[in-house]
Amino acid sequence: MRAYLALVSAGFRRQAAYRLALVSGLLTNLFFGVVRTSLFLALYQARPEAAVNGLDYQDALTYVWMIQALFGVIWVSWIWEFPESVRSGDFVTELTRPGDPWLRQLAYELGRTGQLLVFRSTLPLLGAALVLPLALPTTVPGALATVASMLLAVVVSFEVRYLFGLAAFWTADFRAPFSIAFPLLWLVGGFTIPVDYFPGPVRAAAEASPLSAMVMAPIHVAIGWPAWPVLAGQAAWVVVLGLVSRGGLALACRRMVVHGG
Amino acid sequence: MAELARPTGGGLAVYGRLVSAGVRGRVYRPGWLLVRTIGSGLIILADGFAVALVVDRFGTLAGWSAPEVVLLVALSAAGQGLGLLLGDRLEPTYFSELVRRGTFDQVLVRPTSPLAWLIATQVEARYVGRLLAGVGMVAWAADRSGVVWSGGHLLVALLALVCCATLVLSICVLGAALTFATVEGSEVVNIFIYGGVTLTGYPVQIYGSVLRFLFVWVVPFALAVYVPALVLLGRTGPPGLPAALIWVSPVATAGFTGLAALGWRHGLRHYVGTGS
Numbered sequence: 001m002r003a004y005l006a007l008v009s010a011g012f013r014r015q016a017a018y019r020l021a022l023v024s025g026l027l028t029n030l031f032f033g034v035v036r037t038s039l040f041l042a043l044y045q046a047r048p049e050a051a052v053n054g055l056d057y058q059d060a061l062t063y064v065w066m067i068q069a070l071f072g073v074i075w076v077s078w079i080w081e082f083p084e085s086v087r088s089g090d091f092v093t094e095l096t097r098p099g100d101p102w103l104r105q106l107a108y109e110l111g112r113t114g115q116l117l118v119f120r121s122t123l124p125l126l127g128a129a130l131v132l133p134l135a136l137p138t139t140v141p142g143a144l145a146t147v148a149s150m151l152l153a154v155v156v157s158f159e160v161r162y163l164f165g166l167a168a169f170w171t172a173d174f175r176a177p178f179s180i181a182f183p184l185l186w187l188v189g190g191f192t193i194p195v196d197y198f199p200g201p202v203r204a205a206a207e208a209s210p211l212s213a214m215v216m217a218p219i220h221v222a223i224g225w226p227a228w229p230v231l232a233g234q235a236a237w238v239v240v241l242g243l244v245s246r247g248g249l250a251l252a253c254r255r256m257v258v259h260g261g
Numbered sequence: 262m263a264e265l266a267r268p269t270g271g272g273l274a275v276y277g278r279l280v281s282a283g284v285r286g287r288v289y290r291p292g293w294l295l296v297r298t299i300g301s302g303l304i305i306l307a308d309g310f311a312v313a314l315v316v317d318r319f320g321t322l323a324g325w326s327a328p329e330v331v332l333l334v335a336l337s338a339a340g341q342g343l344g345l346l347l348g349d350r351l352e353p354t355y356f357s358e359l360v361r362r363g364t365f366d367q368v369l370v371r372p373t374s375p376l377a378w379l380i381a382t383q384v385e386a387r388y389v390g391r392l393l394a395g396v397g398m399v400a401w402a403a404d405r406s407g408v409v410w411s412g413g414h415l416l417v418a419l420l421a422l423v424c425c426a427t428l429v430l431s432i433c434v435l436g437a438a439l440t441f442a443t444v445e446g447s448e449v450v451n452i453f454i455y456g457g458v459t460l461t462g463y464p465v466q467i468y469g470s471v472l473r474f475l476f477v478w479v480v481p482f483a484l485a486v487y488v489p490a491l492v493l494l495g496r497t498g499p500p501g502l503p504a505a506l507i508w509v510s511p512v513a514t515a516g517f518t519g520l521a522a523l524g525w526r527h528g529l530r531h532y533v534g535t536g537s
Contacts, residue, residue, distance in 0.1 A: 024448040031452045034472065035460050042467035043319045052318060176293035179300030179387075187307040193315045 003099060004107040011111020021077065022120060029068040029124045036064040037132065053196045058135040059223045063194050065128040066219045069121035070150065071191075073113040074157040074214060080175070082161075083168035095253065102246050106158055113154045121150070135223045145227035149218040152234035156214045159241035160185075166245070169252035189215040213237040275373065279381040287386060297387040302394030305338040309398050312462065323464045328405030329494055334462040335402050336418070337486045339395025340425020341458045342388045347426075348433030350383035353450050356437045360444055366534055376434065376525060396422075408493050417489045417507065424485035424514040425461070429454055431521035432480070438521075438528035444535060453480055461486045466499040477502060481513035 044057035055063070082105070085091040094101045129136055137143045164181070168174040186192060188202075189211035195203055196216075206212060213234040221227050288294050309331050316327040350356070359365045368375050399418060408414060436450035461482040465473055477483040484506060491497070491504040498504045 020443075020445060021448065028448055028452055028456070031456050032459070035456065035463075035468075038467045038469065038472070039322070039463055042323050042463075043315065046320065171293070173290050173293040176296045176300070179297045180303065182300060183303035183307040186304060187311055192308060192311040197315055197318050199314075 004103060007104055007107035008111040008114065011108040011113075012115045013111075015112040015115035016119075025072055025077075025120055026123060029071065029120070030127075033065055033068045033124055033128060036067075037061060037128075040064060055194060055196050055223075058133050060194070061128075061132050062135045062223050063219050065125050065132075065134060066222055067191065067215070068124045068128075070153065070215065070218060072120045073116050073150070073154050076109075076113065076116075076157075076161070078112070079161055080165075082165040083174040086165070086168035087172055087174070102162075102249055105162075106155070109158050110154070113158075117150065117154070137222060137224065142224070142227070145231065146218060146222045149221040149227070149231055149234060152231065152238060153214050153218050155238050156210060156234065156241060159238070159245045160210065160214060162245040163241070163248060166248045166252055169256060185211060190219075191215060194219070210237045210241055276377055276381040279373075279378065280384050283382040283384055284386050294387060298390035300390070301342070301387045302390035305334075305342070305391050305394045306398065308338070308462070309334045309402075323466050325464050326406065328402045329490075330463065331398060332402035332406060332408075332493065333464065333486060333490050335395050335398035336421045336490060337395075337425055337458045337461040337482070339392055339399060340422050340486065341429050341454070342391030342393075342395050343422060343426035344429025344433070345454075346385055346388035346392065347380050348430040349385040349388065351379060351433040351437040352454070353436050353440045353443070353448075356440045357443075357445055360440055361535055363535060365532075375529065379437075380430075403493065406494060414493055417492050420507075420510060421486050421489035424489075424510050425458075425482065427514050427518055428480065428482060428485055429458070431518045432457070434521045435524050438524040441528035441532045457482045465502060473502075478513075481510070481517060484510045484513045 040057065040060040040063075044052075044060065048057060050056070051059075082091075085094070094104070097104070125134075125136070128134060137146055164178045165174070167177045171177075188195075188206045188209060190206065194216065195206045195212065198206060207216070217230050217234050221230050312334050313327045313331050316322045316325070316330050322330050359368070365375075368378055371378055403410070403418075432450065432453045436454075439450065457476065457480055460468070460472065460476055465477070465483050465487050468476075473483070483502065488498070488502065488504060488506050488510055492507050496504060498506075
């Protein structure tokens with residue numbers, strides 16, 4: 001356990017070294033946040049009081065800035081490090097180290113994303129909350145539930161990325177399967193518009209997919225949906241995807257051939 | 262490569278051969294290239310679908326119907342596809358790699374223009390998918406919003422495509438020039454490449470004055486895409502940005518390209534390598 005905690009702290013400190021990346025990430029969040037805010041303000045201008053598919057304009061603005069807060073920790077900048085290490089062969093050393101390779105990687109990633117949650121996610125959210133009427137939680141339990149939901153989303157994202165990374169064991173062009181799946185993830189996950197606006201069956205399918213645990217769940221908790229069912233659904237996906245990605249790793253290790261001398 | 266280096270009266274023919282060599286180098290796994298080409302088109306279709314869905318849900322966006330907004334998304338996506346086809350590898354994330362490893366020093370000793378060499382050898386064929394998907398979406402949106410495809414309108418659409426692509430490529434060049442100074446790549450350039458295109462996908466009147474000024478007169482994406490779309494749709498445009506500005510679009514694009522060229526020359530002249 002102490003070894004894993006050391007990895008969390010190492011990940012946190014490593015991420016803290018990228019100051020320039022942090023600043024440019026924040027600028028990117030600010031830019032896209034402003035553009036999307038303009039879009040939703042214009043859309044709701046015709047009917048400021050009405051809720052559309054359960055979202056009023058405060059919910060929509062909260063969605064916009066929660067997405068900015070989540071983006072850096074879900075589509076992390078180091079997404080290709082794991083498959084690259086498989087292709088270069090460096091991953092083999094991971095297998096010779098003590099402990100569980102999957103858990104070690106999770107611990108390290110939690111440290112890195114933890115740093116981003118503290119320094120990158122909070123700033124756009126708090127900044128936006130100062131000037132816009134966001135529907136963020138105002139009670140301590142509500143805030144804690146939102147943070148818990150964001151952490152679960154981070155773990156789900158790690159597992160989803162792990163599954164795509166595993167492709168590197170089978171093909172050197174591991175980005176290709178991702179590139180064809182990404183548009184679907186992008187749309188169905190709710191990165192570009194809230195899943196709530198989708199027509200009935202598509203919305204139901206999106207909400208039944210693990211992507212909702214990764215993107216929309218923390219947003220729904222933030223805008224005041226009952227927290228326990230959402231958190232339970234996320235936890236269930238953490239377990240299922242965890243088992244699948246660990247199974248995938250076991251399968252990959254069995255067929256792995258180590259080249260070189 | 263020996264035949265490429267031979268300084269025969271080649272001129273453009275040399276670059277043609279560089280492009281073909283670069284593309285052939287990348288199609289050693291044609292199946293996966295096809296998958297990535299489709300993927301690069303699908304992402305634009307997903308964006309267009311989402312925009313159509315959300316605008317439709319609300320009725321209009323600043324008085325624009327869903328197909329009319331999709332026309333904006335499609336024109337800028339097609340332009341981005343064409344621009345990134347040529348300029349993707351100049352983005353700081355990739356270009357900083359060339360600078361850090363000293364690979365760029367080798368480019369400098371070749372008997373070609375360094376910038377033309379970089380663009381010609383690093384054509385990213387998969388962006389053809391984005392270009393084609395964008396053009397297909399333009400056709401769909403134009404049909405739905407009642408655009409009549411006269412010869413003049415075709416020219417206007419082509420102008421929008423070329424101007425948008427030129428702006429994207431110019432931003433890539435500026436980003437590369439910036440990388441001479443920063444060495445480390447910076448994400449900020451992406452705000453202009455991807456952000457500029459995202460922003461151009463919606464009618465300009467939804468933005469505040471700062472964003473509007475930035476994207477009309479500094480990085481003139483609005484002049485390159487929004488104004489031609491006004492002409493196609495037969496709209497007069499908001500105050501300060503009338504459809505008549507279509508004549509300014511190519512001038513503003515050329516001006517920005519000139520700035521990018523100056524930036525590149527400045528960066529190149531002060532390039533000293535990274536040592537070792």
